[in-house]
Amino acid sequence: MKVAVLQFPGSNCDQDAFHLFASGLKVNTKYVWHKETSLGDADLVVVPGGFSYGDYLRCGAIARFSPVMKAVQAFSQQGGVVYGICNGFQILCEAGLLPGALIRNSSLEYRCITCALKVETSNASFNPNFLGASVKLPIGHGEGNFRIDEAGLARLEANKQVLLRYENNPNGSLSDIAGIRSEAGNVFGMMPHPDRAFERFHPSMDGLKVATAVLATKFPELLKHTA
């Protein structure tokens, strides 16, 4: 089991994500710099949070054209599991790997709080049986307001692509959406930070099971160990 954490100029949760997988889940984890053109033998690619390229133009708009993103596109087309957290979610939407877009919070405020999230029944691991009815994860973002057209939203709902919904919407997201997966089921994105929720001193430790739920897409045996 190998995890690759991407690093862009301006990523600032790359070490948190590394630590989540390396120490929290004890998985072999490495960094991949955005100039790299190969992901090596990674089983899971994590696109971490932060402010890639200073959020210039739009959040994630420039990172999407980094050389490593070509490799990520190819990896995901072959069924590889890709997981974007916060700015990583924004990058995956900009890259077209996930539908929709994230705009300025309706409050115009940067929101840095711990959110209760309703767990949707989406796949074998993102469901209340594995994760519980609700998880608590911190958010920290100014642009987490998920937007998609009506037809797109209908498709997300029909295909059960919504993973998590805010119980108290902090940013104006359409249908309280906090995280989604791709239709094919191998690309995941969410604004909340499991990488800030796995140590005893964190506001919750639910990040461990949420990250496990993503890994379980490739390694279903994880569902048995932790269930």
Place this chain on the structure above:
Amino acid sequence: MKISVIVTPKKNVLDPQGVAVGHALESLGFPKLKTTRVGKLIELEIEAVDSPEFRTRLDQVCKDLLSNPVIEDYRYEIVAR
């Protein structure tokens, strides 16, 4: 030539920034606004000939990078020097 690319939030997409600017304008005593939208102006200067092929390339970068078609519209003005 000089190209001005104007990117605006789509009509049906909520524009929180526009709403806030609208409120500020009203608090300055400006007449009641129907809508306020905040967008971006991107100015490009380039040695190129305005041709259908060039416009095709320009449209492509407007859709791929300068705007996000999910949430934004774009238009441009070209001024030959």
